[in-house]
Amino acid sequence: MMLGRDMKLIFTVLVLNYYSVGVIAAEYEFADPSIAVVGDVGYVTIDGSDNFSAMARRHGLGYEEMRLANPGMDPWLPVDGAVITLPTRRLLPASARKGIVINVAEYRLYYFDDVADSSAKVSTFPISIGRQDWLTPVGTSKVVQKRKNPTWFPPKSVIAEHAERGDFLATSVPPGPDNPLGEYSLR
Template sequence: MKRQQPQRNSQSGWVVALGLALVGVSCALPAAQTGYWLPNPDDSVFGQIFYVKSGRKDTLLDLGRRSGFGYDEMKSANPGVDTWLPGKGTHVLVPAQYVLPQAPRQGLVLNLAEKRLYYFPTSGKVVTYAVSIGREGWDTPLGNFSIVSKVKDPTWTPPASIRAEHAEQGEILPAVVPAGPDNPLGQYALRLSAKKYLIHGTNKPWGLGMQVSHGCIRMYPEDIEQLFPEVPIATPVTIVYQPFKVGWRDNDLYLEVHAKDKDKPGSPKEVIPTSIAEAQGVNVDWREVRRAIKENTGLPHLVGGRQQPPQRLYLDRIF
């Protein structure tokens, strides 16, 4: 299969591939269920962005959920599109291309900056999910953890701090919320070795992909249902905060940005590791690095590459 060459979109600076198809609103991303294979262990960029046409009643949240994406991802990738009323026939970009975080490729890896979970079921394969994380003051913890228990149809025992918060808003929470459609944990929960933190479903999926929880990691109901039987007890869970992700796809260098104001670097050279920028044969286009930081779309942006070694020509001797 002939490799597609990257093409620059003049309006946004996003890197898209030739031949992207506009697909109907009923189309979902197959890899959201099957995962992606990384045939080259040195590569960390995978997937491919695509477009869908919105229907008359669609919101960006509707279109995102059908392909496994959350609110913030869809907003960042479509800055000119109305969130609640894109309009019938609007071409909406689905940001289904990713740079892997810098973390061990095992178990579960969560990058808080992009609100996305990566699962490595086997060597060379990755499945990825949108998540919600803890809001300010209720931060999801960073570090290395593991899954210590799994519960189907969990009950929820809200801690005193959350009950007090709800009481201030005039809502009295019961001491225990039973399993069922009104349970905020949804139907499945994975408990982490970090006290009081879970990876779980939700009874309010339309808030997914934002910084809204009390520190737990929320997933779409259909995603946690798929993940729950796949991960055994003791599965490692690595939680990082990486607003700038850099990675290779063949000989192309990409930068993916999910930066808040506090993350903005003083110089573009701060976001490209010195081990890459100063490597022999690597060319970094610093203008494109600046563009990626400024646009902050959450999409992998082509910012350089490495030269291929010259091929030697062998001639048969004629005697």
């Protein structure tokens, strides 16, 4: 079932927020606006209890980019003592360097601060974007409201889809740890 553009946008923000909870942002300075690349590739040795998902969260990376940077390695059971690559070198998006920029292909959100001097910074966050069968909205938009401790009202299509699998969702989820919107929602 296809969702309307507004519902897709709401779902995308919901997914972005849900998967970003507890994620550490990588922050880079870029005093010169002509700078296109920030950061350096990192390396870390696997501890026997680690997997790519946990390491990605700890280092502000996405699971998929960790998997792609370490081909041939089992992301759920990496070999203890193996050295893995942390893909922490970033090619900045070719867009206006102001506010939030989402690079859909990279699964990454960039936040450019409004400082126009030598202390300009960009923070990056890994994101998850909807589902393959739902088109992710592409374009310029504006955040008009930030709501603290929102209640989530799952779309009827999502409730129906879950019900087909025997997973019955509530028609609303109050603020708290079980709310996939997290502490804030954006509109």
